[in-house]
Amino acid sequence: MPNNEKILHYADAAVPRYTSYPTAxxxxxxxxxxxxxxxxxxxxxxxxxxxxxxxxxxxxxxxxxxxxxxxxxxxxxxxxxxxxxxxxxxxxxxxxxxxxxxxxxxxxxxxxxxxxxxxxxxxxxxxxxxxxxxxxxxxxxxxxxxxxxxxxxxxxxxxxxxxxxxxxxxxxxxxxxxxxxxxxxxxxxxxxxxxxxxxxxxxxxxxxxxxxxxxxxxxxxxxxxxxxxxxxxxxxxxxxxxxxxxxxxxxxxxxxxxxxxxxxxxxxxxxxxxxxxxxxxxxxxxxxxxxxxxxxxxxxxxxxxxxxxxxxxxxxxxxxGASSISEFPNLYAQTIADIGQYKQAIAQGRLGTARGVALNAEDKKRAALIRDLMCRFRVDLAVYGGARHYQAELARLQPLLADNIAEQSQDIITITEAGRPFVRLVAGLFDTYRQEKTGNFSPAV
Ligand code: SF4
CATH class of the missing domain: 3.30.750.200 (Transcription Regulator spoIIAA)
Known part of the structure; x- marks a missing residue:
């Protein structure tokens, strides 16, 4: 387990919950x-x-x-x-x-x-x-x-x-x-x-x-x-x-x-x-x-x-309903959150879609990779293009390996038992949208 100072450092980091990728x-x-x-x-x-x-x-x-x-x-x-x-x-x-x-x-x-x-x-x-x-x-x-x-x-x-x-x-x-x-x-x-x-x-x-x-x-x-x-x-x-x-x-x-x-x-x-x-x-x-x-x-x-x-x-x-999110294999679409505007859209025969994202092949691959980490605490990068595809991410993983949050063996990354509370930090390394976006997320723990 990381020491107390490290726990504070990691637990305070703001990261998404990864209920979807890309995140809302x-x-x-x-x-x-x-x-x-x-x-x-x-x-x-x-x-x-x-x-x-x-x-x-x-x-x-x-x-x-x-x-x-x-x-x-x-x-x-x-x-x-x-x-x-x-x-x-x-x-x-x-x-x-x-x-x-x-x-x-x-x-x-x-x-x-x-x-x-x-x-x-x-x-x-x-x-x-x-x-x-x-x-x-x-x-x-x-x-x-x-x-x-x-x-x-x-x-x-x-x-x-x-x-x-x-x-x-x-x-x-x-x-x-x-x-x-x-x-x-x-x-x-x-x-x-x-x-x-x-x-x-x-x-x-x-x-x-x-x-x-x-x-x-x-x-x-x-x-x-x-x-x-x-x-x-x-x-x-x-x-x-x-x-x-x-x-x-x-x-x-x-x-x-x-x-x-x-x-x-x-x-x-x-x-x-x-x-x-x-x-x-x-x-x-x-x-x-x-x-x-x-x-x-x-x-x-x-x-x-x-x-x-x-x-x-x-x-x-x-x-x-207002603010609800729909998910398709290649698309996330969120309905407008304002109730009045939602009702107006529906009355006019529109769905009231306000925000969303179309997933490209790279998004879909990373979504599955992040889901593996979040659901199984383990990912085999060979399934997603191999470790060579993720050089920058693996470089950023090094401190987490040193602190026993995760282990790497060839293409396989495993979150350690002690590192499980911090899995979102490892998932975040593979989130290409996340750079410089930290302020509005909840703490890692
Ligand atoms: S937490 Fe309270 S205010 Fe929020 S949705 Fe539930 S009942 Fe309503």
Whole structure:
């Protein structure tokens, strides 16, 4: 393991999370045309994943980094959902047949803020546009503060089979500092209600690096939440970017754990969850051994998408809603984030594409190389053109080899056990877009 000084040096470096390559920070202005062309190529033979973005919440959490806005007006939300239905119809009108839907994910925001009628209307539009695979995963992000038996019954009726709960931390002092009061009893009630309704697969999202968090408080959060036996637990590092997020200015930087403390918090979470029977997956996910994510990791089928690690291997991801990102084999396309402009575009029969990037052959090669590092902690450069193709990158790798973050043997680079928390630094060496772009990313750990 690198010494303390080195940990600080590496943990403080700002690097992308590499949920995509090129990263969203490298998207540039894009029109609808290339996205329309990609949609027209989709046929009944294609498997796709779908992401629905609902950018509304009842209250703003201080730590939030998502694209969302606070509303108490049910009519604004209802109005937005009508545009989502229209968006689905617009994109489906381009298809050359009904693609098969393998994964459906509702994110936000707080997707369950929409009414039962709106949920059913969106589902009806999706069922008309796609052929749902019998084993399709249907997941939704839920805020345990707003889940009741009625909502669980609706989700079960509509085929939701995985719920992802924002748990963050169960310590009252931490919850106070992040503006999200959510007692453990609310999480217990939500888990019971979901299971009673027949929604068996449950994920928890935790966060380390929050204000007032200590190793002791994190240990308690891990142990008490693991007693509820979620199938998956993700534990992300809090990214404090107050210069970009006004709500995060409500968090006093002085009470945040420093880079050194964050490193040991992340390590502790891994140790505890592994001891409790969870299989570590990639950088920040944990799953029970029988869960499909653990199976995918075991069988070398782990992937990465905008939600993090996934077993979803569909080559196409279609986003619906403001700020959503669609992914095609040769293209990333993001819809405009402003809700008013999104609605205007859809009303005019446009998709509202705002940003994106067309992938060239070199991008695709590096995307696969970076995915190998992020998902398997190992890459064989021979598969991607050989070490000779990466002379500059390998020169920059030398200090990381010297500090035991990674090892190199001929064409093969392996991230060491001790170096795993720093895998994004190694991935970043192969990111040709990244030069001189460091300011807006989260710390490496
Ligand atoms: S953290 Fe979740 S619930 Fe809180 S404001 Fe952000 S999206 Fe909404």
């Amino acid at each position: 920070a490298d998207f540039h202005r894009l029109e609808d045309a290339p996205r329309l062309a990609a949609l027209r190529r989709l046929s009944a033979q294609d498997r796709v994943s779908v992401y629905i973005h609902i950018p509304y919440c009842s209250a703003m959490c201080h730590y939030c980094g998502c694209f969302t806005k606070v509303t108490r007006r049910a009519d604004s939300v209802a109005d937005y959902t009508r545009y989502i239905v229209q968006d689905i119809k617009l994109q489906a009108a381009c298809f050359n047949g009904r693609p098969r839907l393998a994964h459906l994910h509702w994110g936000g925001g707080t997707p369950a803020i929409i009414s039962p009628a709106a949920f059913r209307a969106i589902m009806a539009a999706l069922k008309e546009a796609f052929t749902f695979e019998a084993e399709a995963e249907h997941a939704i992000e839920l805020d345990p503060r707003y889940v009741d038996a009625e909502l669980c019954a609706l989700l079960a009726e509509q085929g939701v089979n995985r719920a992802s709960l924002g748990v963050q931390d169960i310590d009252a002092k931490v919850q106070q500092a992040i503006g999200r009061i959510q007692p453990l009893s609310a999480i217990e009630r939500t888990v019971s209600a979901l299971r009673r309704a027949g929604i068996k697969h449950i994920n928890f999202d935790l966060i380390y690096g929050l204000p007032h968090q200590t190793e002791a408080s994190l240990q308690e959060t891990c142990e008490k939440t693991a007693q509820l036996v979620p199938d998956r637990i993700a534990c992300y590092g809090y990214a404090h970017l107050p210069q970009r997020r006004a709500n995060q200015r409500l968090i006093d930087s002085a009470i945040l754990p420093d880079a050194h403390a964050r490193f040991f918090q992340a390590a502790l979470v891994g140790k505890i969850l592994t001891r409790l029977g969870y299989v570590p997956i990639g950088l920040d996910h944990f799953a029970l051994p029988a869960d499909p994510l653990a199976q995918a990791a075991k069988n070398g089928r782990l992937h990465r998408n905008f939600q993090g690690y996934t077993d979803d291997d569909a080559a196409v991801l279609l986003g619906f």
